[in-house]
Every structure is written in structure tokens, then in C-alpha cells.
Amino acid sequence: MGTVPDAIPAFKRRSSEQTLERDILAETPAYDLIELFFFAYRDFVSDPDRILDEYGFGRAHHRVLHFVSRQPGLTIAELLDILRITKQSLNRVLKELIEKNFIESRMGTADRRQRLLHATPQGHDLALKLAKLQTRRIMRALADAEPAAKEAVSRYLLSLIDPDDREHVKRLVFGPDKT
Amino acid sequence: MGTVPDAIPAFKRRSSEQTLERDILAETPAYDLIELFFFAYRDFVSDPDRILDEYGFGRAHHRVLHFVSRQPGLTIAELLDILRITKQSLNRVLKELIEKNFIESRMGTADRRQRLLHATPQGHDLALKLAKLQTRRIMRALADAEPAAKEAVSRYLLSLIDPDDREHVKRLVFGPDKT
């Protein structure tokens, strides 16, 4: 089947490695991973929907609240960079989150043009509630897997991200301390 | 740090296992996996956007074309079940795909009320082009990883899906033959 002769076992590579190489060259579509990613993400983001509905929020609000709650003092520019939307789109949902007292916007101290965003106690509560909900799903999935799976999945997801952004995301996700 | 004494090494469990258990009990948010999933999906679905634009299509068209191309003879009902949208939403994009000759709708033979959807050659070409684009990203990510990563990632994504849907998705993704 492969291009490597069977005669010399030492030269025989593992089957998955052969498969990988063949797929890269032929670009055989990875339908399984494409579709599983679609279905998994669909269900993953749907968990918080019910709760958000109760507050009159949508997924856009969730994303904003999540990152502000995770990184107190986040600026508008940084948030725009994370979400990759326009400031007009951001402003619509951010305004609502501020009006309903889930997020607070403080003037920057070093640079007074900046707005430093902070979640209010109410905002942190909601963000945590939603994160726990998604964590439950993640933990259930990891419980089925080998202990090494979490590391493998993390690496894989990180490698899917645009190379230019990878360092940025690493700092964001794992903290600026970790090398 | 742990609750298990260091004195008897045999009782010491692996660190990742301890971590997992603690996180399940305390529901410590899995911020890393939550956020990596967000960033990875953001970049993953953005690849096809440019190409779709050239055809005047959006992501909704992509999803429809993908599943029809993958499963010739798919019915409207089955497609609605996969995408979890309303028939009105589906119809809008499906109509455009049919008008522009990327998808063909044939009357069912056994049940003539059904529409059996098929990608045209043009439709298959576009679907394949988009799938290859996403596959390139996936393969680059897997190339960084150990050979066992693909299996681990597949399992993880599948386990993230709602339990009720898992069998359905399995059949869809891996084919109805595989047990």
C-alpha cells in the first residue's frame, strides 16, 4: 500500500505517520476533523444561550463579557483585536453591558484616552457561571479520554490558530509570565 | 499541594489525573480550552471566506454546500437536522445555490414529496476547494503533534457533542458502515 517496501522493517514507519504524509501531499480532505469541529463548536457555544437569554444578552455579549472578566483593565483596542470585529459592532453590545451594570469603563491613568474595562461583581458572576457551564462539557469530554489528551488537544487548537497570532493568544490564554 | 501524602509513592496518582479530578469537583473554569477553542474556530472558519466572497456566498452557503456535497441525495429534513436552522433560513441560501447551479434538487423516487439534493460538478469543485483549504490548516496543526494526536482530538471533539446526537454525528462523519 505505502511507497516504502516491506522488506526492511526498520524502514517501516508507523501507519498514522504514513497516512498523515499521504494526506498532506494529496490534500485528501480531513472530512472527519472538519465536521467534528463544526458539530462540537455548535454544541459548545449553545450551552450558555439559555442563560444569556434570561438577561437579554446574546453570544456577542458573552464573548465581550468573558474577555473583560478574564482580563480586568482590558482596553477597547485590545478587545477589538481579540474579537476581530469593528468598533461599531463592539460598541453596540458593550454599551448594553455597561448600561445593565455588567461592565464598567474607567478612564486610563497613564493614557487618559483609553477606557479600561472591568467586570462588575454582577458581571464576574455571570461570566463565571457561563464558563463553568462550558467547563462541565469539557471535563466530561476529557473524562472519556486518556490523561494526555488535554495536552494534545491544547496543542492542536493552538496550532490551528494563525501563526502570527499564536504568541498573542498564548499570552492571553496562559498569562504573560509563562514562556 | 495535593491531598495524597508523599510517603507512599504507589498511592500517588499522576498529576494530570489529580488536576482533572479537582477541576471537576470545584468546576475550576477551563479557561485555556474555552479560549483556545474560540480562537481556533475563529481562524478555522475564516479561511474559506475570501473564496466564498468571490461567488457571492457566505458561511451559510458553505455549510449547506459542504454537507450536500458530502452526502449526495441528502433530503431537506436531514439537512435541517444537521444545521439546526429553520427551513426558511435554509431555503434562502439553498435557493441561491440552486439558482447559481451549485446544487441540484431532484424529486425523490421512493417518496416523491422529498427533494434529494446533489451537488453539481461546479458545486463539488467549490466544496472540495474549501475543504482542502481547511484541511491544509488541520494538517499543519497535526504535523506539529504526536502521531496519536489525531485520534485524541477526534475523540475529544466527538465527546463534546451532545450525547443524544453523538451516534447521529458518528454515522454522518464516519459513514453508516462503521460500528
Next chain:
DNA sequence: GTTTTATGTCAGCCTTGTTGACATATCTCA
């Protein structure tokens, strides 16, 4: 003091989701 930067805001448009109501053809079953 001029220019650049960070943010806010108005107005309008697009895609893609929603609900509700109703029409048609076909199948199923008593």
C-alpha cells in the same frame, strides 16, 4: 501647535437567524 491616536456615535446596509401563517403535493392508514 499640528498631527496622530483612542474612542464614541450616527446612519444605513447585509447576512443569517427567528416566528407565524398558509399552500401544495404526496404518502399513510383506517
Next chain:
DNA sequence: TGAGATATGTCAACAAGGCTGACATAAAAC
């Protein structure tokens, strides 16, 4: 065979959350 269920199509209205373009303000930077 005739009543009801089913698969699909369609009209209308609406909402969320993207987008562009234009313009305003305050503060920083040079």
C-alpha cells in the same frame, strides 16, 4: 377511497450581529 399526516415551499416581518463611511472629541506625541 377519503381523512389526516408529512415533506416541502413561500410570504411577511423582525432581530442579532456583522459591515462601511463619515464625523466628533479629547488626549498624547512630536
